[in-house]
Amino acid sequence: MQQESVDLAVRGRIVTMDRQRTVIEDGMVVSRAGRILALGPRQEIAARYRCERILGDEHAIVMPGFIDAHTHCTQCFVRSLTSGELPMIPRIYSPAQRSLDAEQAGATVRLLAAQLLRSGITTMCEGTLNPAHEPAIVAALEETGMRCVMARGAADQDFHHAALYSQIADRSWYKAREGEAERELAATEEFLRRHPPRGEGLIRGSVNVSALMNFSEAYFRGGAELARRHDTTMQVHIGRDREEVEFCLSVFGRRPVERLADLGVIDEHLVAVHAVLASEKEIELLARGHAGLAHSPVECVANLNAIPNLPRFRAAGIRVALGCDNQANDIFVNMRAAWLIHGAKWGIAGYDGEFLSAGDIIDMATIEAASVLRIDDIVGSLETGKAADIVILDGSGPHMMSMQHLSSELLRYASRAEVRSTIVAGKVLYSDGDFTTIDIDRLRQDAIAGRDHVREVVAARRYRPLPAW
Template sequence: MAGKTYDLVLTARWIITVENDGEVLENHALAIRNGVIEAILPAAQAATLDAVRHVKLDSHVLMPGLINLHGHSAMSLLRGMADDLALMDWLTGHIWPTEGKHVRDDFVFDGAMLAMAEMIRCGTTTINDMYFFHGAMARAGLAAGMRTFVGCSILEFPTNYAVNADDYISKALAERREFLGEDLVTFTLAPHAPYTVGDDTFRKVVTLAEQEDMLIHCHIHETGVEVENGVKEHHQRPLARLKALGLLSPRLIAAHMVHLSPEEIALAASHGVSVAHNPSSNMKLASGIAPVAQMLAAGVNVGIGTDGAASNNKLDMLAETRLAALLAKVGTLDPTAVPAATALRMATLNGAKALGIDDRTGSLKAGKQADVIAIDMSALETAPTFDPISHVVYAAGREQVSHVWVKGQALMNERKLQTLDEGALKAKAEDWRHRIVSAK
């Protein structure tokens, strides 16, 4: 390291690497150059390094940025519009009709920007999204500086974006071509759900994913009604149908997976399927408690998502991580079911693994890109700090996230957004509220 000039040296009271469960380094530093962590070393040694900028965070935890494995970012503009309803009533009676009136490129861009500002303020550095007008989502991700997976929704019925499944796929691929080569933007194929996508379309998605080396992102087994209706229509449970169609593979990120038999958990594990667990949304829509502890025990890679702000109603990955640990305990009546360190891995490295980027992010390690957040433990609410991992999961709030970096670029510094204009975003949100209310 002698003779090197680093772009940034971050020194903190604690560093949670997530490389090994429970690993906490006290009074250590990250040395960052060209967006990559080049070394993790004791604070005293780091103080002697030549760097463009030294940041000392004497009361903070440094840890990997949180990875939101399932979201609908643009739906932030529909936050609180239709609460306390069952999923299908919420979708068919309120959300889909409103989307039909308003969802266009500008809606998606403005909603995604609003969501990304909230997510950054919560310590999220990566979003795995699913919606329409994919170029708008990609542009928002680039403007915000977030690592953005753009899920290209595919349905059989028309929306403002496309008229049928082939049209959704064609437009998705065309928009994807515009962003090939962007390091922070990745397009995925997102057939919406087994109840909105037919067999032929699923087969096309599987073939296309293999040809283009794309991930697949799909809602699966979210509600008991979905499973029951799947059996009535297809004479088998949705997951069995998707297996027969070739969808189950390490490419698949299955959102929700609430209603699973032991055999289905084993099936997901044997095919390398990753699951995006969405505790708040599942609770709010009364979908149920996903068998997370059982999935983890079977070897399923489980990450955490917020779902959209319209069904959550906030995009707070710290809160989701806490709920993931607590729900697993109450769902099994076992207080050891999902320990804090496991929940934190779910929110970081497991999400990175699902997205195929665990060689780049998800933990703090020399050679990985510097997707890093700082959480201030000096607050009354986190005093005293015996175990930083426990406090991050069970005690800290999003208001304690003080700094966020992606590839070493500051997205938030001392709670102030660096890439986005908070005032402008609030004004846009109010404008959209007025438009939506006026159109009713």
């Protein structure tokens, strides 16, 4: 039998994440032109296909590339400036992001991409709010070669949240800026045409309607209509913090998810981001509409708002995707954090070892995340015809030698140190410490300059000076 030539061949224990969760103990995956051509037992595939270089070995664990389902690249320089500074989003993150010029915004993308690729993440979901940064973000994404669902939007509403004691004499309010929703939604539709949600490009467009406070009713309704028409997602931070719940009760007389229901925007296109304060009724509303959830477990601890009832979300049938949200840009840290925080909150309380299985959590970082982001047609599992987005893990370490149950041991004991190669569309972007599309020396200089810039911007806004240690 004459062998067919292929661009890429990967050998190892193949964890497909297909519908049956098939694992091929001694397997091989081959791809051509960025798509998986075949996979199966190694000897069978090797007999049919020829490749000059074979990645992986008998100890490798081969998985679909992981997915970071929620992040904001332009927060990447801020990092631990937020440590202990509660609340931090409007006071530290937002001014730091606004202060970046286009070149700095591009540098944050390269920095984030390097961190994600190092932990085996091949796809990110980026939410942008500053149109001035968009061209630089797109250019940097294309330069790195990462896959991205890019949710685009810009606020069109002014608001005021009356704080606790000021409510004695003050009230919260909101006011839409006339004509801005129509203009920004038109810009988003043009973005979706350039980066089709069903297209072949590495960037797929999405709709960002970031929050109820600073996006108007017209924007929400128009954004939902855009998402339906283009078959993409609408990303909404919802039920994120106490201030948002207070604001919504004050001005709408409704809790945040109830307000989304009133607007008629809860459906399978909606990605509810965080929803840590969703009530039982609100979880039911999201489930009834078949919405998805983007859950960032490390962020729950970073901002100390709440730990969502994730077992309840999943029991209701809500699909869940894990996001790093720029808090530890490492999928292994976030998977383990999900296991630990929900184990402490729900597992211990009910003496329930099955509050979330290891398989459930890995699903949320692969195929279930792809479903939430509406990209499971191309990523999330290793199957013939899908993109060759692959991570190769080293399974030869002492902590992996006596493996009994694959998913449990990956969750509990593996780390980004095991990541040997990260491959997107058949191209090796990271391998054994080297990045093929990112100039690490230049990136280090940009990261240091960006770090110093944002520190100067927000230093006076911190409640306390940065400690020496």
